[in-house]
Amino acid sequence: MELTLLQAALIGLFYYLSWSPWLSYAGFFTFNRPLLAGFITGIILGHPMEGALIGAGINVIYLGFISAGGAQMGDPSFAGYVGTALAIASNLDVGTAMAISVPLGTIATVLWIAKMTVNSFFVHWADREVEKGNLNMVAFINVVPPQVLLFVMSFIPATLVVYYGPTAVNGMLNILTPNILHVFNVIGAMLPALGIAMNLKLIGNSFTMPFFILGILCSVYFQMDIIIISIVGAVIALTISAINYRSDKGGNA
Amino acid sequence: MADNKLTKADVRKSWFNWFMFAQSNYNYERLQAVAFAHSMLPIMKKLYPHDKEEQKQGITRHMSFFNTEPICGSVIHGVTVAMEEERANGQPITDEAFNGIKTGLMGPLAGVGDTLTQGVITPIMLAICIGITNNNNIAGPIIFLLAQFMIMTSISYNMWFNGYRYGRRAVEEIMSGGKINRVIEAASLLGTMVMGGLVGRFIPLEFYLNFDLGGGAAFSLQHDLLDKLMPGLIPLVLTLVVLHYVRKGASPIKLMGALILFGIITGCLGIF
Numbered sequence: 270m271e272l273t274l275l276q277a278a279l280i281g282l283f284y285y286l287s288w289s290p291w292l293s294y295a296g297f298f299t300f301n302r303p304l305l306a307g308f309i310t311g312i313i314l315g316h317p318m319e320g321a322l323i324g325a326g327i328n329v330i331y332l333g334f335i336s337a338g339g340a341q342m343g344d345p346s347f348a349g350y351v352g353t354a355l356a357i358a359s360n361l362d363v364g365t366a367m368a369i370s371v372p373l374g375t376i377a378t379v380l381w382i383a384k385m386t387v388n389s390f391f392v393h394w395a396d397r398e399v400e401k402g403n404l405n406m407v408a409f410i411n412v413v414p415p416q417v418l419l420f421v422m423s424f425i426p427a428t429l430v431v432y433y434g435p436t437a438v439n440g441m442l443n444i445l446t447p448n449i450l451h452v453f454n455v456i457g458a459m460l461p462a463l464g465i466a467m468n469l470k471l472i473g474n475s476f477t478m479p480f481f482i483l484g485i486l487c488s489v490y491f492q493m494d495i496i497i498i499s500i501v502g503a504v505i506a507l508t509i510s511a512i513n514y515r516s517d518k519g520g521n522a
Numbered sequence: 523m524a525d526n527k528l529t530k531a532d533v534r535k536s537w538f539n540w541f542m543f544a545q546s547n548y549n550y551e552r553l554q555a556v557a558f559a560h561s562m563l564p565i566m567k568k569l570y571p572h573d574k575e576e577q578k579q580g581i582t583r584h585m586s587f588f589n590t591e592p593i594c595g596s597v598i599h600g601v602t603v604a605m606e607e608e609r610a611n612g613q614p615i616t617d618e619a620f621n622g623i624k625t626g627l628m629g630p631l632a633g634v635g636d637t638l639t640q641g642v643i644t645p646i647m648l649a650i651c652i653g654i655t656n657n658n659n660i661a662g663p664i665i666f667l668l669a670q671f672m673i674m675t676s677i678s679y680n681m682w683f684n685g686y687r688y689g690r691r692a693v694e695e696i697m698s699g700g701k702i703n704r705v706i707e708a709a710s711l712l713g714t715m716v717m718g719g720l721v722g723r724f725i726p727l728e729f730y731l732n733f734d735l736g737g738g739a740a741f742s743l744q745h746d747l748l749d750k751l752m753p754g755l756i757p758l759v760l761t762l763v764v765l766h767y768v769r770k771g772a773s774p775i776k777l778m779g780a781l782i783l784f785g786i787i788t789g790c791l792g793i794f
Contacts, residue, residue: 290546294592295674297545298644299667304652308663321663325655329724332648333717335640342774371782375775388549392585395556399581402574404563407581408539411560415547448790455794456785459760461724463777465717466764472641472710472717473765480711482758484718489754495649495719502715506708514704 270358272314274432277354279313281428284350285420290412303328303370306349314357323353326363327370330460333468341378342463348374351430358435359442368453369438371460373430380422388415480505526569526610533603535564537682540599541675544592553589558599558624565603569610580606583617590628591635593678598627600685601693623690634706642713643673649720725757727794756794 286292287300299305307324311317331345352370355361361369391414398406473481480502487493487501540561547556562584570576590598601623609615647669655662685693729743741747748755767777788794 290543293542293675294544294678295541295671298639298670298674302644302648302666304648304655305663305667308660318658318660321655321660322658325652325662328648328652332645332720332724335636342778371778375778378775385548385550388547389551391547392549392552392556395559396585399559399578399585402578404566404577404581407556407559407585408563411543411547411556452786452789455727455789456782458725458727458794459781459785460778461720462757462761462764463768463774463781465721466761466768467774468641468645468717469714469761469765470768472637472713474710476707477711477714480715481718481721484715484720485722485754485758486718486752487715488719488722493719495646495653495716495723498719499646499650499712499716502712505715506711509711510704510708513707517700 270314270360272354272358272432272435276313277428277432278424280310280350280354280431281424283309283313284346284427285423287346287350288419288423289416301346303331303345303349303352306346307353310350310353311357314354316357319357320353323356323361323363323366324349326367326457327352330367330371330457331374331464332461333464333466335464335467335471341381342467343371343374344377344381345374347377347380347427351427351434354431355434355438358431359438361438361442364454364457365445365450367457367460369441371456377426380426384415384419384422387418391415526607528565528568528603528607532564532568533600533683533686536561536599536603537596537679539563540592540596540682541678552585552587554592555585555588558588559584561599562602562606565606569606583620586621586624588624588628590632591639593639593674594635594681595628595631596678596681597685597693598624598631600682600687601627601690602685604686604689623693627693630702634702634709637706637709637713639674639677642709642716644670645713645720646716647673649716649723721757721761722754725760727756727760729756730792730794 283300283306287296287306289296292300300309303324304321305324307327308317308321310324311320314320327348328345331343331348334342334345348370351373352366355369356363356366391410394414395407395410398404398410469478469481484498484502487498488495493501540557543560544554544557548554559581562581566577566580570580584602602620605615605620605623647666651662651666651669653662654665729748731743733741733743735741752758764777764781768774785794
């Protein structure tokens with residue numbers, strides 16, 4: 270499928286929006302995730318369901334994605350928008366789409382680091398304006414210069430990769446044999462472990478880790494849906510919390 | 523003495539500035555400092571309508587280093603707004619007091635916030651909605667969008683207004699009574715269990731190795747041994763190994779490279 274420049278630009282625009290403040294901070298929890306990114310890219314390219322399925326696949330890799338204190342495992346949004354666009358343009362299946370999205374998302378982390386570095390200059394500008402008494406400049410500096418910078422740094426690369434990428438991908442596809450695709454699937458099955466491990470670094474400890482094993486058993490052995498596992502987990506968490514609270518109170522009295 | 527009162531609209535305007543632009547100028551030097559000052563603009567203008575010097579001082583004191591999780595951290599802004607209102611009405615609150623409460627709260631609330639929003643709510647919603655999508659149902663991404671917007675907006679708004687209404691005392695009570703630890707503990711337990719569910723669902727690694735025992739009998743390492751021991755053992759071990767390196771401080775990018783390499787080797791050898 271041929272992409273028009275307008276379609277590529279629209280995808281680039283949504284990639285910019287997903288990191289921008291214009292969709293509020295809730296945008297980070299929605300438009301920034303490959304599931305929704307794939308769906309939107311699919312709508313732009315006229316294949317919404319296909320886009321959503323590819324986005325869902327890419328999002329699996331970033332399931333446990335945590336952005337805390339600067340350590341990132343990539344840019345899920347770039348992987349979502351650009352990866353889905355390339356996959357639809359070159360007619361890739363979900364497994365291959367996952368495999369090409371990961372390097373894209375990893376390279377895009379550079380944009381994020383550059384943005385945070387340049388943004389530091391605007392802080393000093395804001396300091397000077399407050400010193401002069403131009404208080405409204407604080408709102409201006411917080412919004413306009415960082416967003417112009419972000420727009421240039423996100424819209425242009427995303428649009429270019431979406432527009433020119435399919436040629437490169439098609440060249441690559443010629444060398445793909447079923448064996449290589451199998452390797453891609455193995456990689457795709459391993460990468461979610463990274464996101465989940467990064468998440469567990471935050472929430473896993475000697476007290477909670479046994480429940481990690483319980484969660485695995487619930488899904489593999491008992492074939493429970495995630496929503497059911499969540500409900501069981503909530504019940505256990507509330508029960509234990511209530512027991513601890515009661516014994517704390519008893520101890521103090 | 524004149525009573526400087528904030529209206530609900532002022533507080534809401536301040537919340538809106540934060541909810542929109544919290545991460546707009548996120549930077550390595552002072553992280554969310556300018557965004558914090560931005561959110562205090564409507565407050566300062568309302569509290570000191572004729573005193574430019576007080577406005578300037580107010581904004582300057584909120585230009586200091588600040589970093590928290592923007593959704594749950596909103597309670598800090600609520601408390602700050604309440605303190606600013608007290609100060610404008612004659613209470614002697616020093617700049618150090620503001621800084622103390624902000625820096626004292628931002629760490630713990632980043633912990634709670636990241637655990638809750640990124641560690642628990644988002645992965646659960648994602649897993650549910652990816653499941654819906656994979657059944658060829660277009661409602662998956664749409665439900666995800668609406669649910670996440672509703673959840674995040676309402677937590678942020680309620681945190682802000684609770685902080686404003688109950689002020690320092692409420693937060694101090696939460697912190698000292700160990701309530702915040704109970705929330706983290708319960709959310710972590712729930713999150714860890716769901717992570718286990720995700721490992722089981724989304725890391726479908728199985729040993730492909732089969733041993734020919736002769737006479738048509740074959741021994742499959744996965745089905746005849748591992749599944750009998752514990753289903754999902756390979757994903758469990760893989761995640762624990764990665765977790766071990768994450769805890770040791772390995773960079774995520776390097777780990778990703780290592781996983782890809784490991785996947786290529788094992789995939790080519792036909793182990794997985």
